[in-house]
Amino acid sequence: MDKGGQDYENALRAEGIEMWFGNVGALTGVDLSVGRNEIVGLVGDNGAGKSTLIKIITGVLRPTAGSLYVRDREVDLRNYSVLRAHQHGIETVHQERSLCEKQPLWRNFFVGRQITNRLGFINVRKQKELAQEILLKSIGFRGAGITVDTIVEDLSGGERQGIAIGRAMHFNADLILLDEPTAALGVKEVSKVLEFVDDIKTSGRACLYIEHNLAHVHAVADRIVIIDRGTIVNEVQRGEMTVAELTSFLIELQTERQHAEA
Amino acid sequence: MPKPELKTHQTLWTRVEGLPIVLAFLVVIGAFMITAPESFLGYRMYTTLGSTVVPPLILGLGLTLVIAAGEIDLSFPSVLKVSSLVFVMITKFGVFPLDEDMADKHDLLVWGAFVLALLVGGLIGFLNGLLVVRIGIPSIIATLATLFVWEGATVISSGGLSHNIRDIKEYVIFDVLTGRIGPVPVQFFWAIALAALMWFILNRHRFGEHLLFIGDNANVARVVGVRVDREKIKLFTLMGVLGALSGVMLTLENKNFFTTQGTGFLLVALAAVFIGGTSITGGKGSIVGTVFGSFIVGTVEAGVVGSGISGFWTRLVVGLVFIAAVTFHLTVEKPKGFAGVRRIAGMGGRGPEEGPERPRDTRPP
Ligand SMILES: Nc1ncnc2c1ncn2[C@@H]1O[C@H](COP(=O)(O)OP(=O)(O)OP(=O)(O)O)[C@@H](O)[C@H]1O
Ligand SMILES: [Mg+2]
Numbered sequence: 001m002d003k004g005g006q007d008y009e010n011a012l013r014a015e016g017i018e019m020w021f022g023n024v025g026a027l028t029g030v031d032l033s034v035g036r037n038e039i040v041g042l043v044g045d046n047g048a049g050k051s052t053l054i055k056i057i058t059g060v061l062r063p064t065a066g067s068l069y070v071r072d073r074e075v076d077l078r079n080y081s082v083l084r085a086h087q088h089g090i091e092t093v094h095q096e097r098s099l100c101e102k103q104p105l106w107r108n109f110f111v112g113r114q115i116t117n118r119l120g121f122i123n124v125r126k127q128k129e130l131a132q133e134i135l136l137k138s139i140g141f142r143g144a145g146i147t148v149d150t151i152v153e154d155l156s157g158g159e160r161q162g163i164a165i166g167r168a169m170h171f172n173a174d175l176i177l178l179d180e181p182t183a184a185l186g187v188k189e190v191s192k193v194l195e196f197v198d199d200i201k202t203s204g205r206a207c208l209y210i211e212h213n214l215a216h217v218h219a220v221a222d223r224i225v226i227i228d229r230g231t232i233v234n235e236v237q238r239g240e241m242t243v244a245e246l247t248s249f250l251i252e253l254q255t256e257r258q259h260a261e262a
Numbered sequence: 263m264p265k266p267e268l269k270t271h272q273t274l275w276t277r278v279e280g281l282p283i284v285l286a287f288l289v290v291i292g293a294f295m296i297t298a299p300e301s302f303l304g305y306r307m308y309t310t311l312g313s314t315v316v317p318p319l320i321l322g323l324g325l326t327l328v329i330a331a332g333e334i335d336l337s338f339p340s341v342l343k344v345s346s347l348v349f350v351m352i353t354k355f356g357v358f359p360l361d362e363d364m365a366d367k368h369d370l371l372v373w374g375a376f377v378l379a380l381l382v383g384g385l386i387g388f389l390n391g392l393l394v395v396r397i398g399i400p401s402i403i404a405t406l407a408t409l410f411v412w413e414g415a416t417v418i419s420s421g422g423l424s425h426n427i428r429d430i431k432e433y434v435i436f437d438v439l440t441g442r443i444g445p446v447p448v449q450f451f452w453a454i455a456l457a458a459l460m461w462f463i464l465n466r467h468r469f470g471e472h473l474l475f476i477g478d479n480a481n482v483a484r485v486v487g488v489r490v491d492r493e494k495i496k497l498f499t500l501m502g503v504l505g506a507l508s509g510v511m512l513t514l515e516n517k518n519f520f521t522t523q524g525t526g527f528l529l530v531a532l533a534a535v536f537i538g539g540t541s542i543t544g545g546k547g548s549i550v551g552t553v554f555g556s557f558i559v560g561t562v563e564a565g566v567v568g569s570g571i572s573g574f575w576t577r578l579v580v581g582l583v584f585i586a587a588v589t590f591h592l593t594v595e596k597p598k599g600f601a602g603v604r605r606i607a608g609m610g611g612r613g614p615e616e617g618p619e620r621p622r623d624t625r626p627p
Binding site: 086096099103108111116120232 | 266326351381462466467468469471474478479482483484486487488489545546
């Protein structure tokens with residue numbers, strides 16, 4: 001695994017990232033960094049460009065312009081891919097579906113980075129054993145009658161979310177990207193996700209956390225970055241604003257935009 | 263603590279791959295043993311089946327992977343023709359004249375022709391892949407077009423003539439690929455070996471897993487790190503190679519090339535795959551099913567004639583078996599679908615849309 005030198009300041013830095021879908025500018029010059037052991041909250045309205053940014057960082061989308069640094073080293077975006085992101089120690093829980101419905105859990109955990117022999121044949125037993133471990137540690141699964149052979153189709157939305165988070169936890173990444181991980185979860189499960197984010201902090205790793213519930217981000221983030229219509233408009237250090245202040249700031253942004261559009 | 267039991271709708275039916283279709287095959291054979299005992303109780307019928315089933319079976323194996331990946335390839339009959347023609351042209355006009363007295367045969371050259379035929383098949387498949395992936399033409403359209411293109415190309419370059427290569431039986435390749443071990447055609451063993459390989463590729467190899475994920479949901483596959491485009495190109499290339507292999511096998515068995523060879527496999531091979539239980543929606547594929555599906559189609563084609571019914575009936579019977587098999591798959595694999603069938607059959611039962619979720623019965627409270 002290419003995790004580079006251990007001496008670095010930022011787990012991730014994005015510079016001047018632009019993303020155009022035809023003539024829709026989803027991101028228009030985003031500068032963002034996530035410190036080595038920092039939890040950064042990313043908040044903004046629907047369609048602000050949060051998920052697009054996540055997809056660029058994880059190699060799903062190639063940005064129209066800009067550069068990306070992982071552990072202070074520039075990434076060659078032309079050859080960047082999900083695989084590379086994994087190799088760099090970046091794990092993601094995407095907002096959209098990231099499990100394949102008709103496939104069993106053990107395949108879903110390891111697809112894209114299977115444990116294989118030299119010819120590429122999968123070590124099913126090994127993968128199932130590890131999958132079992134992931135399952136036992138996963139959020140909302142203890143004691144449930146779900147096995148590694150269970151087909152994703154048969155899981156509830158929250159269970160799927162738990163599985164996706166469990167997968168991200170397993171690979172011991174240095175940087176974990178969470179794109180609204182709590183959207184489908186019940187109250188108890190949400191608090192477990194927040195605990196997980198705290199764990200990331202205490203184990204010395206970094207996290208970029210997207211969340212619409214401002215109380216949640218406010219509770220765990222070292223710094224909150226506010227994105228609006230494709231650009232970063234404000235950054236708030238821990239303790240600089242209360243949840244209420246943050247809320248009214250975002251509401252003002254929204255009304256401003258409505259005025260601008262009118 | 264008691265180990266939690268396997269949950270979900272895993273039953274014997276769904277756990278043993280292809281079980282329903284194996285039984286269906288036995289039923290078909292049994293039926294013909296009754297209606298056409300003089301052919302189905304002797305070994306000769308099976309010797310014939312063991313060779314005639316192989317070319318469409320090889321195609322079906324490739325198609326199983328293609329369909330599991332949510333794509334389709336219709337161009338294989340033409341790939342088969344082109345590759346066969348390449349093989350025949352090289353042997354007939356390149357190798358045979360060199361070896362007129364057969365004293366010093368150029369076996370290696372014939373093998374070279376074989377390899378070249380496979381490469382040509384692979385290249386055509388690769389081009390299919392480019393059309394689908396790079397230009398973005400849906401595979402059903404792209405490969406329908408190339409079905410025409412390559413058939414046309416074969417007819418033009420062969421001048422519509424057939425070419426016999428009777429001398430091929432003097433060469434090693436003939437015995438190795440299409441000889442007989444006792445009454446059993448060698449190609450039968452090759453087909454089974456190939457089926458085993460393809461089973462491992464689909465179910466145990468990284469590539470096969472990627473295909474299943476692509477067929478299941480290509481966007482998710484991309485997000486989890488599958489290089490969707492690259493895998494699809496590999497897939498179409500593989501299908502091309504298998505088309506060529508099927509073509510050379512067929513040509514060797516017939517010791518002859520004719521421009522219409524393989525045309526009839528288009529529907530037969532597809533039917534075998536679907537009879538075998540691979541579903542058009544992608545994300546799943548049954549190699550075992552395809553093997554037995556191919557044998558069912560082959561048996562029905564041979565058996566209808568053997569039963570003394572007019573050969574005109576073959577298609578009709580294959581179609582009926584087709585519907586029966588697919589219905590059967592639905593009933594055992596999808597309880598919800600089964601409810602639908604039962605309702606149609608007037609046996610009551612809830613339809614798919616009103617039915618409750620399958621109960622997850624083993625969860626502790
Ligand atoms: N593939 C695409 N093609 C065209 N437009 C796109 C595409 N993906 C995103 N967009 C547009 O880019 C903008 C940003 O979308 P994005 O999904 O990043 O928003 P978001 O901040 O994650 O919103 P939400 O909070 O609702 O998840 C939206 O206007 C969206 O319509
Ligand atoms: Mg989003």
